[in-house]
Amino acid sequence: MSTAPTLLSVEGLTKSYGGVHAVRGVSFSLQAGEILALIGPNGAGKSTCFDMLNGQITPDSGRIRLLGEDTTGQPPRTIWRLGVGRTFQITATFPTMTVRENVQVALVSHGRHLFNVWTTIRNFAGAEAGGLLELVGMGGYADRPCGELAYGDLKRLELAIALANKPRLLLMDEPTAGMAPRERIELMRLTARIAREQSIGVLFTEHDMDVVFEHADRILVLNRGTLIAQGSPAEVRRNSEVRAIYLGEGLVYDARHREGAAP
Amino acid sequence: MAFFVVQFLTGLASAASLFLVASGLSIIFGVTRIVNFAHGAFYMLGAYVAYTLTERFAGAFGFWGGIVAAAIVVAVIGAVVEIVLLRRIYHAPELFQLLATFGLTLMVEDLVVLTWGPNDLLGRRAPGFKGAVDFFGQSVPSYDLFLIVFGPVVLGILWLLFQRTRWGVLVRAATQDRDMVAALGVNQKWLFTSVFAVGVFLAALGGALQIPRDAVNHAMDLRVIVDVFVVVVIGGLGSILGAFVAAVLVSELNAFGILIFPKISIILVFLVMAVVLIVRPWGLFGKREAPARRTPGLTVNPWRPLTGSERLAACALLLCAAALPLVGGNYAVSVGSEIAIFVIFAISLHVLMAVGGLASFGHAAYFGLGAYGVAFLAKMAGLPMIACLLLGPLLGCVGAAVFGFFAVQLSGVYFAMLTLAFAQIVWSVAFQWVEVTGGDNGILSVWPERWAASPSHFYWLTLAIAALAAVGLRILVFSPFGFALRAMRDSPLRSEAIGINGKRIQWTAFVISGTVAGVAGALFAYLKGSVFPDSLGIPLSVDALVMVLLGGVETVSGGIIGAIVYKALNIWLVSQTDLSKLVLGAFIVLIVVAFPKGVVGMLEMIRHRHRDGTPKATSLIASRIETAE
16 A cells, blocks of 8 residues: 555645635545545535535645646646546436436547537447446446436446546545435445556545445544544544544444445 | 716616616516516506506696506506416426517517507606706706606615515515425415516506606617616626616716717627626626526437438428429518528527527627628628628627627526627627618628529528538537537536536537528528618527527427428518517417427427337336335
8 A cells, every 4th residue: 555656645725715714724645546535524624625626616725736746726627637537425417418428428528529520429439438337337227318317326327427537536525425225335335346446546525434434445534624533444433532523432333234234 | 067967967867767677677587587578568568558647647646646556557467477477487497488578578569559559659747847957057857856866765665675574585585595485385476476566566667757758669678678688787687786786887878978989889888798797797796696497397308310211301301392492482482591591590599509508699699790791791892602601601700709708608697698798789880880881771782693693593502501501510419519518508517527628618619609690691691682780689689599499499400490480470470460579479478388398399299208108217216216125
């Protein structure tokens, strides 16, 4: 792990809205192939953090370095071109296209054919799109209208779209929010498998501690805009401050209890 | 100095009426999210009814009572319209609501002429305010002074109404989140009706108060609605204080613009609006617009290219159309040419609206620029027809490139308003720059050369170009570019997150669309043999919108059918009846209420129902339920 290159390094990230300090001096780094979870109570600043990493919000101060390049304040599309895939807390897909076309648009953009007006999109990466859909278990849905998919399938489609530019880093904001318990575990196992196989770094936020403790290599805990703890799942679970603020005392989160639940 | 002060006071007096109408529009938009195009019609009705009442009842009481009674009568009419028509279309896309209220405007225009006759009517002077006040040797009508005071008084009353009454609180709450207000148990239907009635009351009052200052006529609705759109856009849709400030600003610009820049006085207001929209896209006092609501119940059937047999059918239809000169006379053939030209115009806008989700309210600008481009080249440079047809549309292309760059920075209603403003600027230039454009007299005798001079040859030329344009734009829809454009319409957030530079894509689409509209305009110049500022005007832009919506904005090629149906109906009605606007307006309203998907959308839906007998959807749901358990 220590020999893997640093994908993402964040130093002193800060953002305020009026008098509210949403994020204060957050610093961390992420290695290739590492799965890093960002947790914390509601209003801790997780989404603000995410939106700054993704370029949707410009930080007040601090620096973000992605793959060695300073991306502070760059727009999302520039960050995407560097090799970052993104999924949203509330899915964002193209409802008037088929599932396959959703992925094809991302592939077309990756191949820089966006201004091609003279051929049909059918000739563009249909097979590659099919492959990505197979990978996330959506192969059978390729020609369905995206608008009629169930929510869990939309989440998987988003993953396929996010993988279209062969990313080095995945940013996933609450990847399993709004899903049934079994679907959550399936989706995160799938993500983790793909990430390990292709050595993709993953940063995700999540409220489901089962998911977090099963898959995260490392956990960052955010409270009121500041990082109060980071470390391995075991370290974070033992941290008394984290227990007091977020995890609570009585519960013991243990991924092994969940093993039997998944198929 | 005194002269400028008087000019300033005149501006303030004009602002009062404008503010009343604009605040009404703003209140209605805030709660119902309907951009009420018929607001000008209610303003006009207010003036006409007030005229009748004040003529009937003499004296101070008769006059002032008549003004208020007129506003109340029109407000009741407004409430009835809301109950009968608008309640049925609150869930339709925003553009359809605009279209329905436009249809209503057309109907009112003919009804007004039917009731009060076509001539201008001069109303009475206001009792108690008949004289003028001397101001350093300049006289100011005392009625103007009354209006100057009246405007702020209404602003104050509205402020009290919204801040201090239960109804006002509900209205403000509904403006922020009407679904939440409904969830709290408020009877939304009557809230909407009352808001609409209040808005219409203000519009009618504004119209009624104009009668001592101005003649009442049946064109005042369109004139005021354009001004009012400008006012609410500058002030910010939904903001009453914004409407007041903007009404004063616009009126003063008009008052002083005529003194300082008599040539470009009309442009001045639109220039200010364009600048405001670019610097503060949601207006001076407005709030950032919430993203347009996804309309429930609309189809999400992904578009598909035509199958082989459908292509054959399209070719056969084209051949049938090409046979028209063999069966029809010269009149029928020239009508055919006109329809073909409008097909090109409609599909240029259709691509922008259906694929890009960008509703241009000033598309005639690029049509007209193409026409003027041809006229300049033919008359001044004396180029041959082929060269003119190839180069003329480039003027539309350049116009679309310049205006489109600014317009795509905005979206939704504000995009529509900015395109409208740009079209109005182009129209003013054509209208006022007499040395070059001939102004109102236009540029005459732009006739086709001999090889295309006969009606049938010209018809075949336009038909061929229309077919090329239709095929070309269809290819574009299914190209990677078309998908990028749709991606931007479907989800700007996701588009940006997969590296699409949405503004650049939309700008390119705008330029392509404007160029194709320019081609239509170029042909139109040759068809009519002349070019007038009319071909840049708002009515033509609205025609294009109607054609697109009539065909169906969710279809790939609905614009073609929409143009044919609308244009044929229009030409036929004008030849058959004096009340063509009434019939056309009623037809539009009927289409919106009964066939919100447009003609082609309807046909496609029927076809889908026939094809989709298989229980695919249910099995899909069943499989999801299975895995969820």
